[in-house]
Amino acid sequence: MAEQRIRRTAVSDQLFSVLRDRILSGVLADGTALKAERELAAEFGVNRHAVREAVKRLQQARLVEVSHGGRTMVLDWRRTAGLDLAVHIPDPDRPLGSHDLRRDALEMRACIGADAARLCAARRPDNAAQAIVAAAARYAEIGADLAALGAADIAWWRLIVEGSGNLAYLLAFNSLVGGTLGVGEVPTDRRAEELLDVGAHLRLAELIAARDGEAAERLARRLLSRSVPAVSQRGTV
Structure with missing residues (x-):
């Protein structure tokens, strides 16, 4: 996967959007683990606080959960996410899989x-x-x-x-x-x-x-x- 760096404004919001889109598109499949906080910070060129805030928002949207082993696991959003997920989708014309x-x-x-x-x-x-x-x-x-x-x-x-x-x-x-x-x-x-x-x-x-x-x-x-x-x-x- 190509390196993708984040602008310095609203860093955690931008990181949340990138990770959210990867989950919704299936690039990050359900049942897989997110990279460790340190690795995500290095990949996107942001600090670890921004990573924690982005992951916290992913948790709130029920896109990921923290397992007992401490790893952050991607959830099947079709089974866990609520209507509030639509708030975070900026382009209603973009389909989610087969969904308009x-x-x-x-x-x-x-x-x-x-x-x-x-x-x-x-x-x-x-x-x-x-x-x-x-x-x-x-x-x-x-x-x-x-x-x-x-x-x-x-x-x-x-x-x-x-x-x-x-x-x-x-x-x-x-x-x-x-x-x-x-x-x-x-x-x-x-x-x-x-x-x-x-x-x-x-x-x-x-x-x-x-x-x-x-x-x-x-x-x-x-x-x-x-x-x-x-x-x-x-x-x-």
């Missing part, structure tokens, strides 16, 4: 949104229905302005997810729309079919207001799934 992060995040969005709609229909406070219906009507008022529709879409779905009463869904929603998991960076023109379907948004709001959870779940899944195929076309996003 943007596509996968949009599929997750469709699943969470569908179940949030179901739960919202059952759990929403009585005064929430009017706000959800009014927010859906904004789609028709905006017209074909995709940027404005994108902003309205976030506001409308936030009402639904909050109405679901599920805190885990709400936190996942914040990550999805904030760009942490790749969805927030998807250009709105790739979601045009979903955003421009005013009738589906109005109907979904009505189903939630009527507390018809099963129908709301089905419609929400169909609506949100429309954006997945467009983003799945590699090289077009």
